[in-house]
Amino acid sequence: MSKVLVVDDEPALVRALAINLRAHGWEVVTAADGRSALEAAATERPDVVVLDLGLPDLDGTEVIAGLRGWTKVPIVVLSARQHGEDKVEALDLGADDYVTKPFAMNELMARLRAAVRRGEESGPEQTEVAVGDLVIDLARKRVSRGGSDVRLTPTEWSFLELLARNLGRLVPREQILREVWGPAYAHETHYLRVYAAQLRRKLEADPAHPVHLVTSPGLGYTLEP
Amino acid sequence: MSKVLVVDDEPALVRALAINLRAHGWEVVTAADGRSALEAAATERPDVVVLDLGLPDLDGTEVIAGLRGWTKVPIVVLSARQHGEDKVEALDLGADDYVTKPFAMNELMARLRAAVRRGEESGPEQTEVAVGDLVIDLARKRVSRGGSDVRLTPTEWSFLELLARNLGRLVPREQILREVWGPAYAHETHYLRVYAAQLRRKLEADPAHPVHLVTSPGLGYTLEP
DNA sequence: GCGGGGCGTCAGGGAACCGTCAAGACGTCC
DNA sequence: GGACGTCTTGACGGTTCCCTGACGCCCCGC
Numbered sequence: 405m406s407k408v409l410v411v412d413d414e415p416a417l418v419r420a421l422a423i424n425l426r427a428h429g430w431e432v433v434t435a436a437d438g439r440s441a442l443e444a445a446a447t448e449r450p451d452v453v454v455l456d457l458g459l460p461d462l463d464g465t466e467v468i469a470g471l472r473g474w475t476k477v478p479i480v481v482l483s484a485r486q487h488g489e490d491k492v493e494a495l496d497l498g499a500d501d502y503v504t505k506p507f508a509m510n511e512l513m514a515r516l517r518a519a520v521r522r523g524e525e526s527g528p529e530q531t532e533v534a535v536g537d538l539v540i541d542l543a544r545k546r547v548s549r550g551g552s553d554v555r556l557t558p559t560e561w562s563f564l565e566l567l568a569r570n571l572g573r574l575v576p577r578e579q580i581l582r583e584v585w586g587p588a589y590a591h592e593t594h595y596l597r598v599y600a601a602q603l604r605r606k607l608e609a610d611p612a613h614p615v616h617l618v619t620s621p622g623l624g625y626t627l628e629p
Numbered sequence: 630m631s632k633v634l635v636v637d638d639e640p641a642l643v644r645a646l647a648i649n650l651r652a653h654g655w656e657v658v659t660a661a662d663g664r665s666a667l668e669a670a671a672t673e674r675p676d677v678v679v680l681d682l683g684l685p686d687l688d689g690t691e692v693i694a695g696l697r698g699w700t701k702v703p704i705v706v707l708s709a710r711q712h713g714e715d716k717v718e719a720l721d722l723g724a725d726d727y728v729t730k731p732f733a734m735n736e737l738m739a740r741l742r743a744a745v746r747r748g749e750e751s752g753p754e755q756t757e758v759a760v761g762d763l764v765i766d767l768a769r770k771r772v773s774r775g776g777s778d779v780r781l782t783p784t785e786w787s788f789l790e791l792l793a794r795n796l797g798r799l800v801p802r803e804q805i806l807r808e809v810w811g812p813a814y815a816h817e818t819h820y821l822r823v824y825a826a827q828l829r830r831k832l833e834a835d836p837a838h839p840v841h842l843v844t845s846p847g848l849g850y851t852l853e854p
Numbered sequence: 855g856c857g858g859g860g861c862g863t864c865a866g867g868g869a870a871c872c873g874t875c876a877a878g879a880c881g882t883c884c
Numbered sequence: 885g886g887a888c889g890t891c892t893t894g895a896c897g898g899t900t901c902c903c904t905g906a907c908g909c910c911c912c913g914c
Contacts, residue, residue: 476750478891489735491736491739492736492738492739494734495739495740495742495743496739496742498743498746499743500743500747501726501743508716510714510717511716511717511720513717514716514717514720514721515720515727517720517721518720518721518723518725518726521723522725522747538781543798543799544797544798544799544851545799545845545848546799552803557846557900557901557902558846558847558848558901559901559902561848583719592903593860593861594903594904595902596861596904597860597861597862597863598862598863598902598903598904600861600862601861601862601863601864604862605863612860612862619861619862621860621861621911622860625830668895782889782890782891783890784891801899802858817892818871818872819892819893819894820892821872822871822872822874823873823874823891823892824874825872825873826872826873826874828874834872837873840897843871844869844873845899846899846901847870847871847874847900847901
């Protein structure tokens with residue numbers, strides 16, 4: 405799910421946009437003026453920004469410049485001004501796209517998708533988790549121990565991946581069962597014991613005294629860093 | 630100086646565009662139909678493509694798909710159709726921007742500058758993937774092994790191309806089936822086995838013990854660097 | 855001391871998956 | 885119409901994986 409920051413001083417438009425975007429699976433953050441927009445961009449780290457040029461405090465171009473000072477997040481400018489040099493100026497300052505009001509909702513969303521797609525390409529994602537002598541590569545779906553690969557079955561991998569994505573946090577038994585085996589298996593706690601044992605045999609130095617894959621009796625399992 | 634490829638079947642428009650762009654410091658290459666556009670993109674390697682959707686031979690969407698198969702070059706679509714789903718479709722297929730005729734020259738150039746700027750960020754792209762003794766040329770859609778060309782069928786190529794574009798990453802079975810055969814075939818896992826075997830026979834030194842085209846049972850396939 | 859619940863371990867049979875070969879269906883080009 | 889290359893589909897053997905049941909251990913309360 406991608407996150408979008410909507411910046412506009414018109415509450416009605418912001419609300420309408422937010423509802424529509426959320427209905428299509430976006431995570432939405434909003435800001436009503438330039439200053440809070442810059443702040444929200446820094447703290448929320450959205451995947452794309454929708455920016456109205458007519459803000460009460462800062463000029464829209466200042467917001468673009470403020471963002472471009474430290475981030476390459478795609479910016480889609482929204483403006484009522486149909487003609488003129490505004491488009492040229494905004495684009496040359498670093499905006500990625502320019503949509504004039506009134507606009508079609510599906511077109512705006514298509515442009516947002518295009519902007520996010522480009523943003524993802526340039527950003528190399530972090531997909532490796534290191535735990536002691538283990539390296540868990542979430543992209544390749546592979547585990548290596550002391551440099552050499554360890555063969556995991558699909559179910560074992562699914563189990564380990566879930567724990568790795570919650571590194572250091574306790575994952576409840578039912579959540580593991582639901583996400584690995586499906587909702588119907590939420591109480592088959594025996595599966596957990598079998599597969600935890602198999603993983604330990606493959607990943608732990610001393611399977612009888614696990615260091616990384618730790619059991620919390622009655623609660624769940626944790627992958628300890 | 631940036632290079633732009635202008636694709637349009639209307640000679641007058643092409644000439645007007647070319648003159649204007651050259652006057653502003655662009656290097657301009659032109660093509661009048663889809664086929665020559667794809668060829669010109671491969672040989673000239675422009676920094677950005679201006680593409681009219683109404684071409685005589687290919688559908689505009691096919692041209693976009695043909696380009697996106699091997700390059701991330703920014704595409705700015707030019708179209709007379711003001712409304713409708715065309716915009717959404719083109720953008721979702723991989724176009725970067727969409728400008729409707731009639732358009733202001735300075736706006737188009739500003740959008741081209743924005744597109745080129747983004748393209749430069751992601752760095753020079755590679756269209757050749759080298760894997761052991763194999764060389765996969767994504768632009769020319771050719772594979773060579775130890776210097777001599779290997780003949781692939783369209784389906785085999787499509788399979789290999791997908792893996793090459795995700796070099797070193799595990800590509801899930803359903804994604805391969807969807808992108809090569811279409812959404813309706815997402816569970817025909819038998820196809821995967823047949824075509825993986827064919828590719829191995831053509832590309833691997835010892836097809837029974839593959840080094841490059843590796844299976845992850847129950848998950849998918851990986852092209853190993 | 856005794857019983858019970860939760861956990862870890864082990865092993866076997868059925869099911870799923872993979873690789874392989876080959877024959878028929880389909881479309882295209884001469 | 886025939887030859888060719890390509891795609892689809894079926895069958896088979898070998899391997900791996902998943903589920904399941906049985907057993908022992910430990911901790912805890914009675």
